[in-house]
Amino acid sequence: MIELSRRSVLRSAGVAALGASLAGWASGCSSVPSGGPAASPNGNLLDTAKSQGFLRVAIANEPPYTQVNTDGTVSGCEPDVLRAVCQRMGIKDIQGVVTPYASMIPGLNANRWDVIAAGLFMKQPRCGQVDYSEPVIVSTESFATPKGNPKGITSIAAVTSNSGLKIAVLPGGFEEGILKTAKVPDSQQVKVSDGRSGIEAVKANRADAFLLPTLSLRALAKDDAGFEVTAPLKDAPRTGSGAAFRKTDASFHDAYNKELAAFKQTSQFADILNKWGFDPTVVQGVTAQELCQTAG
Template identity: 60%
Template sequence: MRRTGVSRRQLFRTSGVAALAIPAAGFLTGCSFTDPGTGKPTGATLDRLKQQGYARIAIANEPPYTQIKPDGTVTGAEPDVVAAVLERMGVPEIEGVVTPYESMIPGLNANRWDIIAAGLFMKQSRCSQVAYSQPQLVSTESFAVPAGNPKSLTDIASVKSDPAVRVAVLPGGFEDGALKNAGVPPAQTVNVPDGRSGIEAVKAGRADAFFLPTLSLNSLEAEGIDITPPIQDVQQTGSGAGFRQQDRDLVTAYDAELEALKGTPEFDRILDEWGFSGDAARGVTREELCSVEG
C-alpha cells in the first residue's frame, strides 16, 4: 500500500487550509474528469480516482484518528482504514488535506476533497448531508481536567449543574454539538483550534475541562492533567468515511470492500495500532450511529 509521502510532495498552505501537494500527474495539471467551467467532478467518481491514482481526504491531524508524521506521511486510524479499502478498490494513494471539522462537509460538497477520513462522528445532522460508509471506528468521550478534578466533572450533567464551569471544545466537533444538544449554554464553552490548545486552556485556567474522545486526550498527556473515565451521558460515537450524497455508487463499492477488510486480521491490526477495537466497529451499524441526535 502506498501512503501519502514526501516524494514529489511538500506541505503547503492555501486558503487557510494545510494540504499535501498533489503529484504533477494530479489536479495541478488538470483532469479530464473535471468540468473546466465549474471545477466540479464529472463522470463516475471511482473511475476518476482510479485514473488519477489517488483520493484527496480531509483530515484534522488529531491523533489517534488522523495524524501527519514529520515527513509528511498521512496516517492515523481512519486514514489507514480508508487507504486499505481504497487500495482494494484500485486507488493506491491518499492525499491528506488538514482542515477544521466545521469546514469538512462544506469542503466535501465544494469538491475540495473526495472523502472525509477524520473521525467525523456520525449523527443525524451530518448523516443528512454526508453519505457515510459503514462504521470504521467506535470511540468513547472523556474530559481532560486539572489534576484531582477539582470541579468533580464526570459527565455533561455535572457541567450543566454549575453555570461557572467552562468547557473547551473544537468548534463543529461532536463534543461541541453534544453540549449544545444537552442544553449547555454557549457561555459555558470555550472554543479552541486544536487538541494541544484545549489542554493549554485547562492548564492556564481558561477552561475547567476539555471535552474530546478519550483516546485523543490520552495522546495529549500533559503534566498536571487528568483524563476522566468515559462519560456515560453522551451517546455512543463512531465514524465512517464520508462521501458526497451524489456518490452513492462509490459508497456501495466502498462498503463492499470495507466489509471484506473487516473479515481479515488486517482490519484488527490497523485499529489495534491506534487503540481501537475491531469488534466494536463490527458491532454497530451506520443506521444506529446516524440516529444519534445532533
C-alpha cells in the same frame, strides 16, 4: 464520535508535519483543477481515482484518528483503513488535506476533496449532508481536567447542573454538539482551535475541563503530565465514524462499503485498529444507520 480542529493534536513535531503535508499535497495535486478532481469521461469517482492514482481525503491531524507524518504522508486509524480499502478497489493511495472539522463537509460538497476520513463522528445533521460508510471505529468521550479534578467533573450532567463551569470545545466538533443538545449555554463554552489549545485553556484556568474523545486526550497526555483524563463519560452518546462521501457519489459509496465489509473480516483490519489503540471488536454489529440517529 465528538471536528479537530475538533481536536487537532499538534505537537512540536506535528506542526512541522502539517507544513510538510500541505506542501506535499499542493505539489502532488498540481494537475488537479482547483474546482475538483480531474473529471473522468463518465464523471465516476472510482474511474477518476483509478486514473489519477489517488483519492484526496480531508483529515484533521488528530492522533489516533488521523496523523500527518514528518514526511508529509498520512496515517492514523481512519486513513490507514481508507488506504487499505481503496487499494482493494484499485486506487493506489490517498493524499491528505488538513482542514478544520467545521470545513470538512462544505469542502467535500464543493469538490475540494473526495472523501473525509478524520474521525468525523456520525450524527443526524451530518448524515443528512453526506453518505457515511459503515463504521470503522466506535469511540467514547472524556474530560481533561486539572490534576485531581478539583471540581469533580465526570459527566455531562455535572456541567448542566453547575452554571459556573466552563468547558472547552472545538467549534464544529461533535463535543460542541453534545453540549448544545444538553442545552449548555454558549456562556459556559470556551471555544478553542485545537487539542493543544484546549489543554492550555484548562491549565491556564480559562476552562474547568476540555471535552474530547477519550483516546485523543490520552494521546495528548503522553506528552503532558499537567492534566488528567477522566473515565469515559457514561452520559455521552455512543459515537462512531467512517469515511464520508458526497451523496452524488452513491455508486462509489456502495462499492466502498462492499470492500470495507470484506476488509473487516481480515486480520489487517484488526491490526490497524489495535495499532492505534482501538478495540476492533467494539465496532462489530454497529451500523451507520444506528449512529446517524445521534442528535447534535
